[in-house]
Amino acid sequence: MTDESARDEIMTATYEALCEHGYTELTTQAIADQTDKSKSLLFYHYDSKDDIISAFFDFLLEHFDERLAASQEVSPVERLAALVDWFLYDPDDDERASFHTAMLELRAQAPYDERFQAHLRRSDDALRAAFEDILRDGLEAGVFRDHDPAETATVLIAALDGARIRQLTMGRDAYLEEVRSGVANVVVADLLVEGESFPERGAVSLEAVDAAAGDDPE
Amino acid sequence: MTDESARDEIMTATYEALCEHGYTELTTQAIADQTDKSKSLLFYHYDSKDDIISAFFDFLLEHFDERLAASQEVSPVERLAALVDWFLYDPDDDERASFHTAMLELRAQAPYDERFQAHLRRSDDALRAAFEDILRDGLEAGVFRDHDPAETATVLIAALDGARIRQLTMGRDAYLEEVRSGVANVVVADLLVEGESFPERGAVSLEAVDAAAGDDPE
Structure with missing residues (x-):
């Protein structure tokens, strides 16, 4: 998987997690749950x-x-x-x-x-x-x-x-x-x-x- | 102290506490701190x-x-x-x-x-x-x-x-x-x-x- 397609997947997951949880309740786990990635793999691409x-x-x-x-x-x-x-x-x-x-x-x-x-x-x-x-x-x-x-x-x-x-x-x-x-x-x-x-x-x-x-x- | 003046004092304290702490960080303690009342006395006037x-x-x-x-x-x-x-x-x-x-x-x-x-x-x-x-x-x-x-x-x-x-x-x-x-x-x-x-x-x-x-x- 290229960095570009990983990025698109994480961004789409962020959109979906925001729609589902709002921002205040948003966690990186909730974003990871919208992808086929683990939370730790998310942190390979983003620091926080x-x-x-x-x-x-x-x-x-x-x-x-x-x-x-x-x-x-x-x-x-x-x-x-x-x-x-x-x-x-x-x-x-x-x-x-x-x-x-x-x-x-x-x-x-x-x-x-x-x-x-x-x-x-x-x-x-x-x-x-x-x-x-x-x-x-x-x-x-x-x-x-x-x-x-x-x-x-x-x-x-x-x-x-x-x-x-x-x-x-x-x-x-x-x-x-x-x-x-x-x-x-x-x-x-x-x-x-x-x-x-x-x-x-x-x-x-x-x-x-x-x-x-x-x-x-x- | 009448209920009316207690109310005005608590409302002014709420305004001041909001200015100081914002809403997310607002606590009833922070409101009480802006008055000469205790937090428990606040709850005599308001439920939450x-x-x-x-x-x-x-x-x-x-x-x-x-x-x-x-x-x-x-x-x-x-x-x-x-x-x-x-x-x-x-x-x-x-x-x-x-x-x-x-x-x-x-x-x-x-x-x-x-x-x-x-x-x-x-x-x-x-x-x-x-x-x-x-x-x-x-x-x-x-x-x-x-x-x-x-x-x-x-x-x-x-x-x-x-x-x-x-x-x-x-x-x-x-x-x-x-x-x-x-x-x-x-x-x-x-x-x-x-x-x-x-x-x-x-x-x-x-x-x-x-x-x-x-x-x-x-």
């Missing part, structure tokens, strides 16, 4: 649980970048909708809810952990770049009105991240739908030039775009 | 740590309502600025950063705790009502353009809460300033009728409004 989590942040970022690269195939307005709906996941999707619950626990430890903060800043850089690219492409394509993409990206990311956390912590029915239409009407509507419209919730998904790009060698 | 936290949620809500009531003295645009800046606290304010760090840890446990979720829904109701009141008053006063106050409040709260959490977890310099000007330019600018302007960051504070109202028996 924190080391695994650190690698896991990188893994998530690569995964995000791959999905985004695939989404280049569709229009800027559709890419924006896909990114918004990726954030405002379907609350009935238990796996994503469990995963984001674990990530929230992990993030709640970041104020005490400079290493986590550095990872979260890198994720923020990637997210901002993703939104700004879409907004700039839309400006160039003439589908968005003149605006400051950096400023709009900052507000969108804060609102979508806040909404995701509020959903997890309040468990309010229909909350993510309200935020989706709020974002569409309060922020996105002012961006769109006449004749353009923002796709309905779920009409474009990063997953679907991903799959479509996979079918098409272009 | 969770029971204290539950009462603490109510205490925060009352405190928030009192501050808001005081802020009725100033214009809707100033009240909106005060509320935005109360959310986007000064990141150099170590006490507020410590408190919000503890609250983030506590909120990260809410997905596992239906009682916490119920409290957070009540806080959400209060926050929404506060923003919606301001937005409606501004519509009536003719300082805001026609809009849907519920929708705008939802987006503002998500963005401000998301920004606060992102600041705590990323520790990025100038991030809250960027969100402040983003919210002012992307959301608030479209609300204001011509001739109205949004106060600079920190120009109006709930604390100042509070103090001014205290000076004035009107």
Whole structure:
């Protein structure tokens, strides 16, 4: 087994263990249990649980970048909708809810952990770049009105991240739908030039775009 | 000592203990240490740590309502600025950063705790009502353009809460300033009728409004 495939197996196991146990209760044993490896073999690849989590942040970022690269195939307005709906996941999707619950626990430890903060800043850089690219492409394509993409990206990311956390912590029915239409009407509507419209919730998904790009060698 | 003053003392001690220890490390002993009471006397008033936290949620809500009531003295645009800046606290304010760090840890446990979720829904109701009141008053006063106050409040709260959490977890310099000007330019600018302007960051504070109202028996 190569180091690369061992790494992928451990990262997938980390994802599964986080979904199952949350972050606070996460142990290296729980991660090992999701693989065919022993706990001691895990420590051949990583020094500690924190080391695994650190690698896991990188893994998530690569995964995000791959999905985004695939989404280049569709229009800027559709890419924006896909990114918004990726954030405002379907609350009935238990796996994503469990995963984001674990990530929230992990993030709640970041104020005490400079290493986590550095990872979260890198994720923020990637997210901002993703939104700004879409907004700039839309400006160039003439589908968005003149605006400051950096400023709009900052507000969108804060609102979508806040909404995701509020959903997890309040468990309010229909909350993510309200935020989706709020974002569409309060922020996105002012961006769109006449004749353009923002796709309905779920009409474009990063997953679907991903799959479509996979079918098409272009 | 009356039950009321005992309660206030324990709630203030809970606030101080949360600022000092965070939520994960919070013990009833740490709360008792901030009072002149023994831990066993604490249990005369409350059944458990969770029971204290539950009462603490109510205490925060009352405190928030009192501050808001005081802020009725100033214009809707100033009240909106005060509320935005109360959310986007000064990141150099170590006490507020410590408190919000503890609250983030506590909120990260809410997905596992239906009682916490119920409290957070009540806080959400209060926050929404506060923003919606301001937005409606501004519509009536003719300082805001026609809009849907519920929708705008939802987006503002998500963005401000998301920004606060992102600041705590990323520790990025100038991030809250960027969100402040983003919210002012992307959301608030479209609300204001011509001739109205949004106060600079920190120009109006709930604390100042509070103090001014205290000076004035009107």
